[in-house]
Amino acid sequence: MPIYMDRHFAEGANLKALADAHAQDLKIQNKYDIKFITYWFDEVRSTAFCLVDAPSKEVLEDAHREAHGNIPNEIIEVDPSIVEAFLGRVKDPSPTDNSEIVPIDSAFRVIMFTDLKDSTKMTTQFGDTSALNLVHIHNVLTRNELREFDGNEIKHTGDGIMASFITIENAIECAMKIQKAFSIHNENNPKEEIHLKIGLSAGEPIEEYGDLFGQSVQLAARLCSHAQSNQILVSSEVEQLIETSRFKLLPQGEITPKGFNSPVSIFEVSW
Secondary structure, rough: OOEEEEEEEEOOOOHHHHHHHHHHHOOOOOOOHOEEEEEEEOOOOOOOEEEEOOOHHHHHHHHHHHHHHOOEEEEEEHHHHHHHHOOOOOOOOOOOOOOOOOOOOOEEEEEEEEEOOOOOHHHHOOHHHHHHHHHHHHHHHHHHHHHHHHOEEEEEOOOEEEOOOOOOOOHHHHHHHHHHHHHHHHHHOOOOOOOOEEEEEEOEOOOOOOOEEEHHHHHHHHHHHHOOOOOOEEEHHHHHOOOHHHOOEEEEEEOOOOOOOOOOEEEEOOO
């Protein structure tokens, strides 16, 4: 059966209410021959997301209707391996500290793209073997920081990495530490300098175009492409959600990325 992710507007709900609704879903799932796999809840944005193994969208709606009456506002078919890459899990987390309420995280994620500047030129300059070694250095330096800041690697793009983060702070700290790691490498290896561009955007998993993190992924990739060597660019969504003064962001005006109908404000992270 296909795997679906649905989105519910849950204005005024809290974690206990969502846990109760999930429990009601589980009680009637056998009747509809479906499996409610797990869910995410964002109390700040009043949104909940369910991951469900079901024969059709219509059956999924009927099951929700009987369980608690909260019908999904949107439903998309997804690949569970891609969901796990973005969100870090495809099952309910375990209770902690003997609490009856399971700590459910938000599905809101920060998306990061890294890209080696002039990767094609590197092959011409250093040769295939040396250029491949520099890509390996990029992978090690980047993945070291992803592990430190709880970033999930979604995929390797050939000359960069796409990753996701639960928190804005971890994403920006990670981007800064990656650039600092590359700076140290270049100081120690002046004949084999490698320079990186990084773009960050943020959003919820289901968007108006029906793709998992569709517009957030596109914008992060576009910001990465627009960035200069050694630069970190972030979207206005990221800038607005920062709750600490330890990050210095410099306004860079507006751009209209390919595939977007209107201009977006961008900011550079000073690292």
